Amino acid sequence: xxxxxxxxxxxxxxxxxxxxxxxxxxxxxxxxxxxxxxxxxxxxxxxxxxxxxxxxxxxxxxxxxxxxxxxxxxxxxxxxxxxxxxxxxxxxxxxxxxxxxxxxxxxxxxxxxxxxxxxxxxxxxxxxxxxxxxxxxxxxxxxxxxxxxxxxxxxxxxxxxxxxxxxxxxxxx
Numbered sequence: 001x002x003x004x005x006x007x008x009x010x011x012x013x014x015x016x017x018x019x020x021x022x023x024x025x026x027x028x029x030x031x032x033x034x035x036x037x038x039x040x041x042x043x044x045x046x047x048x049x050x051x052x053x054x055x056x057x058x059x060x061x062x063x064x065x066x067x068x069x070x071x072x073x074x075x076x077x078x079x080x081x082x083x084x085x086x087x088x089x090x091x092x093x094x095x096x097x098x099x100x101x102x103x104x105x106x107x108x109x110x111x112x113x114x115x116x117x118x119x120x121x122x123x124x125x126x127x128x129x130x131x132x133x134x135x136x137x138x139x140x141x142x143x144x145x146x147x148x149x150x151x152x153x154x155x156x157x158x159x160x161x162x163x164x165x166x167x168x169x170x171x172x173x
Contacts, residue, residue: 002126003160006116009095016092020114023093027118031132035124047131051138058139062146069147076148076170078106085143094164103170110164113157126160133158144168 010016030050037046065084071077082098085108090096095111115136119129133156144151149168155161 002120004116004120004126004129004157005160005162006113006120006157008112008117010092010112013089013092015089019089019093020117023114024118024121027115027132027136028122030115030136031119031122031124031128034132034135035122035128047135050135054136054138055142058142059146062143064146065143066147074172076104076172078102078104078149078168078170081106081147081149081168082108099165105170106168108166108168110157110166111162113164116157119158130156130158130160140166148172 008020034043034046034050037043066076068084069076069078069080079101082096082101086094086096093112093114097109097111098106099109100107113133116129116133119132124132136158137153137156140153141151147168148171150171152167152169154165154167156164158164
């Protein structure tokens with residue numbers, strides 16, 4: 001029996017449902033690529049490739065986002081970060097909430113993950129879902145680095161927690 005509880009609560013938002021479907025597909029591809037690599041004896045190589053590709057893409061996104069988060073004196077304003085990271089439809093898609101946002105720190109909690117849902121729907125066990133989740137989190141780590149922040153993951157849905165709970169802290173306080 002799976003310890004991962006990942007049930008969607010907000011079902012009546014058409015745009016969020018479309019976005020969930022797209023993210024589900026992306027997660028499905030990632031999980032199935034990894035699964036096929038495992039069957040072929042290339043698990044470690046594929047994990048490394050996935051981590052590097054996700055990190056590289058997200059680092060570029062974070063670097064592009066950084067400019068829009070800077071104050072006139074060149075400091076990172078984390079009060080702007082959650083809305084840049086997740087536009088309104090994405091907030092609904094992940095059932096996210098801004099828990100605590102200050103000038104140098106943003107705390108965001110996610111109550112649903114369409115990526116984990118994709119992996120679960122393909123029959124991956126909890127251990128595989130946790131690994132794929134950690135690989136996907138390379139994107140969050142790289143986005144934080146790209147904007148000039150540090151990321152602290154307190155819990156993740158992929159590990160069986162009720163939420164993904166993340167703290168982003170500006171490095172240039």
